[in-house]
Amino acid sequence: MFSPALEKQRQHLYALTVQGMGQRLQSVTEATALFTALRWGMQELDRTYAETPAKVRATVACRAGCSHCCSVSVDVQAHEVFLAAEHLQMNFSAADLAGVIERTAARRAHIAGLGPGERNRLMQQCALLRDGQCSIYEDRPEACRAHHTYNAAVCAAHAIDPAVDLEAVYIPTLRARLFAVMLGLDEAIEAAGFDDRAYDFGSALHEALTNSLCRVLWLRRKPAFPDSCLAAPSTGPAQV
Numbered sequence: 001m002f003s004p005a006l007e008k009q010r011q012h013l014y015a016l017t018v019q020g021m022g023q024r025l026q027s028v029t030e031a032t033a034l035f036t037a038l039r040w041g042m043q044e045l046d047r048t049y050a051e052t053p054a055k056v057r058a059t060v061a062c063r064a065g066c067s068h069c070c071s072v073s074v075d076v077q078a079h080e081v082f083l084a085a086e087h088l089q090m091n092f093s094a095a096d097l098a099g100v101i102e103r104t105a106a107r108r109a110h111i112a113g114l115g116p117g118e119r120n121r122l123m124q125q126c127a128l129l130r131d132g133q134c135s136i137y138e139d140r141p142e143a144c145r146a147h148h149t150y151n152a153a154v155c156a157a158h159a160i161d162p163a164v165d166l167e168a169v170y171i172p173t174l175r176a177r178l179f180a181v182m183l184g185l186d187e188a189i190e191a192a193g194f195d196d197r198a199y200d201f202g203s204a205l206h207e208a209l210t211n212s213l214c215r216v217l218w219l220r221r222k223p224a225f226p227d228s229c230l231a232a233p234s235t236g237p238a239q240v
C-alpha cells in the first residue's frame with residue numbers, strides 16, 4: 001500500500017507518460033521518429049529519478065562500476081530490444097558487435113532448455129556488461145533504469161544466491177515513481193499497436209542483430225521475435 005501522497009504521484013506520472021508517449025507515437029510514420037519518441041520515454045524515466053526527493057535518492061546504494069544486478073535475467077518489450085540494437089549498430093565496431101552476437105547466441109542456447117523457474121534463477125552476466133559498466137548505458141532497458149536498492153551487499157549476495165530476497169532492499173518511493181512511468185510507456189506503446197510481449201533480453205537481442213526481418217515486423221506492429229525468445233515461452237510448439 002502506498003501513502004495517499006505517493007499514490008497521487010504515481011497516478012500523475014502514469015497519466016502524464018501515457019499522454020506524452022501516446023501523442024508522440026500518433027505522429028510517427030518512420031523508424032527515426034519512432035526512436036526519437038522512444039528515447040523521450042527513456043529520458044522520462046531518468047527525469048523522474050532526478051526529480052525524486054533528494055533524501056530518497058541519497059539512500060540509493062547503486063554506483064558506477066557496481067554491476068551485481070547485471071547478472072539477473074532482464075525481461076523487455078520489443079521496443080527496448082530495438083533501441084539497444086540501434087545503439088550497438090551505430091556505436092560499436094564490427095569486431096565488438098560480433099562479440100555481442102556471440103555472447104547473446106550463447107545465452108540464447110543456454111536458456112533454450114530451461115523452464116521459466118530455472119531461467120528466473122539463472123545468474124549470468126549480461127552480454128553488454130564490459131569492465132563492470134553497461135556498454136549501452138544511454139539506451140539500456142527500462143528495468144535496468146528502474147532498478148535501485150539501498151544495500152549493495154544484499155545485491156552481491158543475491159547475485160551469488162538468487163534465493164536471497166531483494167524485495168527487502170528496494171526503495172519504495174523511487175520504485176513506485178519509476179514503475180508508474182514504465183507502466184505508462186508500456187501502456188502507450190501497446191495502445192499504438194506495437195508488440196507488447198515480454199521477451200528475454202539476450203535472446204531477443206540476438207535475433208534483432210542477426211535477422212533484419214524482426215525490425216520490419218515490429219514496424220508493421222506485428223510480433224517482432226519468435227516465441228523461443230519470450231521471457232516465459234509457452235509449452236507448445238515454438239513459432240519460428
Ligand code: SF4
Pocket residue numbers: 069070071074126127128129130133134135136137140141144
Ligand atoms: S543492459 Fe546494461 S544495465 Fe542492463 S543488465 Fe545489461 S549491462 Fe546491465
